[in-house]
Amino acid sequence: MTKADLVESVYLKTGFSKKESAQIVETVFDLMKSTLExxxxxxxxxxxxxxxxxxxxxxxxxxxxxxxxxxxxxxxLTFKPSQVLKSVINSQD
Incomplete structure (x- = not known):
């Protein structure tokens, strides 16, 4: 999944315009970057x-x-998935 795919998913699920959806996705990523920085x-x-x-x-x-x-x-940077995410991934066998 790419950033463009994320924008498209936000657009389809929320009803915001594509421009607003792109701004939302960019804002979330910017917040994550600054927090990790x-x-x-x-x-x-x-x-x-x-x-x-x-x-x-x-x-x-x-x-x-x-x-x-x-x-x-x-x-x-490390990522540790939650037990919920692990169980979702592993239940799709």
């Missing part, structure tokens, strides 16, 4: 949690040369 967690009941985690600096190896390199610390 601040390092805050997003908890969506019945869906899951988005969490920004810090990965520490670590040693790695260049696979081509075998040289040891340092992989710098960075932030990563």
């Amino acid at each position: 601040k390092g805050e967690k997003i908890k969506l009941a019945g869906f899951g949690n988005f969490v920004v985690k810090n990965k520490a600096t670590r040693k790695g190896r260049n696979p081509q040369t075998g040289d040891e390199i340092e992989i710098s610390s960075r932030k990563i």
